[in-house]
Amino acid sequence: MDIEKIRKETPGLAHGIHLMACGSALAPLPVVDAVMAYLDLEAKVGGYEAHAHEATMLDETYSSVARLIGAKPREIAILENATAAWCQAFYALPLQAGDRILTCQAEYAANYVAFLQRQKRDGIEIDIVPSDETGALDITALESMITEKTALIAITWVPTNGGLVNPAAAVGAIAKKHGVPYLLDACQAVGQMPVDVEALNCDFLSATGRKFLRGPRGIGFLYIKEKWLETLEPVMLDHFGAPWVSRDQYALRADARRFENWENSYALRAGLKVACDYALAIGLEAIEARVTELSDYARARISALKGGQVHDIGAKQCAIVSFTIEGLDPRPTVALLRQQGIAIGASNPESTRLDAEERKLPVLLRMAPHYYNNKAEIDTALAALEALSQD
Numbered sequence: 347m348d349i350e351k352i353r354k355e356t357p358g359l360a361h362g363i364h365l366m367a368c369g370s371a372l373a374p375l376p377v378v379d380a381v382m383a384y385l386d387l388e389a390k391v392g393g394y395e396a397h398a399h400e401a402t403m404l405d406e407t408y409s410s411v412a413r414l415i416g417a418k419p420r421e422i423a424i425l426e427n428a429t430a431a432w433c434q435a436f437y438a439l440p441l442q443a444g445d446r447i448l449t450c451q452a453e454y455a456a457n458y459v460a461f462l463q464r465q466k467r468d469g470i471e472i473d474i475v476p477s478d479e480t481g482a483l484d485i486t487a488l489e490s491m492i493t494e495k496t497a498l499i500a501i502t503w504v505p506t507n508g509g510l511v512n513p514a515a516a517v518g519a520i521a522k523k524h525g526v527p528y529l530l531d532a533c534q535a536v537g538q539m540p541v542d543v544e545a546l547n548c549d550f551l552s553a554t555g556r557k558f559l560r561g562p563r564g565i566g567f568l569y570i571k572e573k574w575l576e577t578l579e580p581v582m583l584d585h586f587g588a589p590w591v592s593r594d595q596y597a598l599r600a601d602a603r604r605f606e607n608w609e610n611s612y613a614l615r616a617g618l619k620v621a622c623d624y625a626l627a628i629g630l631e632a633i634e635a636r637v638t639e640l641s642d643y644a645r646a647r648i649s650a651l652k653g654g655q656v657h658d659i660g661a662k663q664c665a666i667v668s669f670t671i672e673g674l675d676p677r678p679t680v681a682l683l684r685q686q687g688i689a690i691g692a693s694n695p696e697s698t699r700l701d702a703e704e705r706k707l708p709v710l711l712r713m714a715p716h717y718y719n720n721k722a723e724i725d726t727a728l729a730a731l732e733a734l735s736q737d
């Protein structure tokens with residue numbers, strides 16, 4: 347990995363220290379250029395005309411996303427964010443009263459709210475798989491909880507609130523063995539580690555552009571395993587997802603784009619394509635190695651601070667570092683650091699309520715170094731935190 351070149355290609359680094367890849371990472375220049383160039387073309391020739399001109403490039407976005415996760419282009423739908431993608435899959439599933447969903451302690455708030463809505467509306471039941479002694483989803487417990495009523499396994503691979511990496515592929519092996527559909531929230535995983543839908547054995551996978559993938563905001567994608575395209579009908583359709591083929595009939599598109607609708611931000615799609623290609627060119631194994639090194643370094647440094655406590659759990663940990671420092675209230679601390687040009691974040695218990703209640707977590711500080719960061723930036727951020735804690 348040519349860090350010097352990568353840092354040169356990351357304009358945001360000139361404006362401060364950014365350790366928030368889990369919120370919205372710094373985009374590389376080629377991504378920014380692709381979005382701007384597309385908007386510029388739209389301004390010059392008009393939106394429809396720009397689309398016609400760039401149709402081939404825009405179509406290649408599907409191939410780039412597919413390559414990133416080991417899927418086929420026809421299995422990809424591009425949506426406005428990870429939540430919209432996840433919801434398209436979840437709400438399309440014909441769950442009925444008495445059907446049960448298996449989920450994990452670290453499930454993301456948006457997903458859990460959707461579970462609750464279908465519990466209220468459709469009478470489904472929610473089963474929460476306990477965590478093992480390391481804090482990750484307990485695979486043995488998961489398998490023992492599957493019954494003939496289990497209609498879906500839906501888990502978060504990497505939660506929003508810390509470094510945990512749930513055993514997503516082991517979950518997929520069990521889902522496959524028992525023939526239970528598997529919906530994986532990969533929002534915080536894509537872009538920081540290799541993702542292969544075949545190895546994961548997932549039926550659906552959702553992700554976003556702006557986090558570790560370094561794409562633009564306002565765009566995400568959904569993977570739908572090919573076999574579901576024979577049966578699964580979106581809850582909401584338009585004449586793009588399902589052309590109006592005769593007065594009384596529509597025909598679903600044969601590919602995953604049946605989950606999209608007609609109008610889109612093509613500039614963001616151009617940026618998403620470049621973000622996927624950029625990550626692939628660097629290599630996801632190399633990216634994972636680098637972010638692991640940086641986040642392990644941050645964890646060790648935080649643990650050595652007076653009053654510093656790392657809250658990450660799980661045998662395998664990734665680039666999201668969650669922590670507290672005695673005497674520092676996370677929300678105002680984030681604001682004070684931002685005034686010094688240092689971006690870190692805070693995570694509210696409500697974003698992962700089950701886990702937060704189980705572990706009695708307060709609001710946490712959250713820092714997520716990406717491969718473009720370095721140890722000196724982590725040192726500067728921690729020195730600023732240390733100074734605040736001594737004020």
Ligand SMILES: Cc1ncc(COP(=O)(O)O)c(C=O)c1O
Pocket residue numbers: 427428429430454456502504505506531533534553554555566
């Ligand atoms: C684990 C997880 N899933 C889903 C999402 C939602 O992503 P988006 O904001 O793109 O809908 C987030 C966002 O923080 C997340 O952390």
